[in-house]
Amino acid sequence: MPPKKNVKTSKSPEKSEEQSTEQTAVVQAQSPKKRGKKAEKETADGEPTSKSPEKSEDQSAEQTAVAQSPKKRGKKAEKETADGEPPAKKSKSAKAEEKTKLRKESSLTKGMDFSHDCQTTDGRKPNWKIASWNINGIRAWMDKGGLSYIADEKPDILCVQETKCAQEDLPADVKVDGYHDYWSSAEQAGYAGTGIYSKTKPINVTYGLGIKKHDSEGRVITAEYDKFFLVTAYVPNSGRGLPRLPYRSKEWDVDFREYLNNLNKTKPVIMCGDLNVAHLEIDLANPKTNKKTAGFTAEERQGFTDLLAEGYIDSYRELYPETEGAYSFWTYMGNARAKNVGWRLDYFVLSERLKEDLCDSVIRKDVMGSDHCPIVLYMALKE
Numbered sequence: 001m002p003p004k005k006n007v008k009t010s011k012s013p014e015k016s017e018e019q020s021t022e023q024t025a026v027v028q029a030q031s032p033k034k035r036g037k038k039a040e041k042e043t044a045d046g047e048p049t050s051k052s053p054e055k056s057e058d059q060s061a062e063q064t065a066v067a068q069s070p071k072k073r074g075k076k077a078e079k080e081t082a083d084g085e086p087p088a089k090k091s092k093s094a095k096a097e098e099k100t101k102l103r104k105e106s107s108l109t110k111g112m113d114f115s116h117d118c119q120t121t122d123g124r125k126p127n128w129k130i131a132s133w134n135i136n137g138i139r140a141w142m143d144k145g146g147l148s149y150i151a152d153e154k155p156d157i158l159c160v161q162e163t164k165c166a167q168e169d170l171p172a173d174v175k176v177d178g179y180h181d182y183w184s185s186a187e188q189a190g191y192a193g194t195g196i197y198s199k200t201k202p203i204n205v206t207y208g209l210g211i212k213k214h215d216s217e218g219r220v221i222t223a224e225y226d227k228f229f230l231v232t233a234y235v236p237n238s239g240r241g242l243p244r245l246p247y248r249s250k251e252w253d254v255d256f257r258e259y260l261n262n263l264n265k266t267k268p269v270i271m272c273g274d275l276n277v278a279h280l281e282i283d284l285a286n287p288k289t290n291k292k293t294a295g296f297t298a299e300e301r302q303g304f305t306d307l308l309a310e311g312y313i314d315s316y317r318e319l320y321p322e323t324e325g326a327y328s329f330w331t332y333m334g335n336a337r338a339k340n341v342g343w344r345l346d347y348f349v350l351s352e353r354l355k356e357d358l359c360d361s362v363i364r365k366d367v368m369g370s371d372h373c374p375i376v377l378y379m380a381l382k383e
Helices: 017-029 032-043 057-067 075-080 092-105 138-143 147-153 245-264 298-309 315-319 333-339 352-357
Strands: 128-134 157-161 180-184 194-198 204-207 220-224 229-234 269-274 312-314 346-351 358-363 375-379
Touching: 092 138, 128 147, 128 229, 128 269, 128 346, 147 157, 157 229, 157 269, 180 220, 194 220, 194 229, 220 245, 229 245, 245 269, 245 298, 269 375, 298 312, 312 315, 312 352, 315 346, 315 358, 346 352, 346 358, 346 375, 352 358
Parallel strands: 128 157, 229 269
Antiparallel strands: 128 375, 157 194, 180 194, 204 220, 220 229, 269 346, 312 346, 358 375
16 A cells, blocks of 8 residues: 545645665765765755655646746747747646647557566466556656556556555546556545556455554555455555654554454455565665664564564565565665665565465566566466
8 A cells, every 4th residue: 555535735745655765775875975065965864855745737837837937038938929929828628638648658668578488386377467566656657658567567457556646636547448447545645545457357445454543544455356355555664763663563564464364364365565664684785774774674574574474475585585686666866776776665475375376476677667666476376
């Protein structure tokens, strides 16, 4: 994982929550000699010493023209103004049109084949294809061609997390033909947020858990369908140094579990998203050195164990209990993705009574565009 509160301006946006899980992966993926003194300083705590908020869409286009005076730009400025007049500035509408055109032309998934032959244990073919992806900033994701994934994957539902965008600031071209879209944003600008694209219009859509202390960060959207509830979640990260671990383990996990259980009494639940936990040692590359790192503490792992004990299954481990190297998140630093120094933080969790309808649970590790990759669930739900 709607809240649409006033944007706070008293503090800058927090860093991406997943950076706290990068600590050991970065150090092990890079040798100190290769990183040098500057790199050691930047990544001593597992992430850069500072991170600026996402730029506005217009900022990058104007960077050269605005940030430098003609004198400082020298020959480049002379060339641009050779006719004696500065180049005409583009209107906001012209810039928006140009950006939309570039987004449509860009592709993250060109040439990829997402066809997949799978079935249930009793031979039924899937009739629902649901995808989930932490996109790490919807505007940056769209600029890279992220919407091409929807066109190529063709999911019935796509859930996205960490949109980092207030609902009123969503780009106009965020809409996709053939899909209904729903968004929940955080009060704090450039932080958290979730969204759903759905071919089928849900019976009902709700936002948050209905608990004020949890619902200011746009972390949960629930869509009700005929046969199931779909819940997409962006679970709070405990943070570097674990400052939010007590909140995460003693408050959020407990209340979120109760929320899912209440839904499960009415209809089975499909819950997906970035759950910010690697449940088992097999779910991350370096378990021994990360036991005090956010995402792999005993408390967080126990919280996920407690959830499964309430009558749910981890769809991927249900099908692939011993598969190693199956990750959905890699830090951008240290060439971690190429080395597959990663974590499995993204899940499809199902009500146990849906197990017989499970066809497959897939990790699209080759799809770029974020520090996470998409995951896909195939279900053969009985009519």
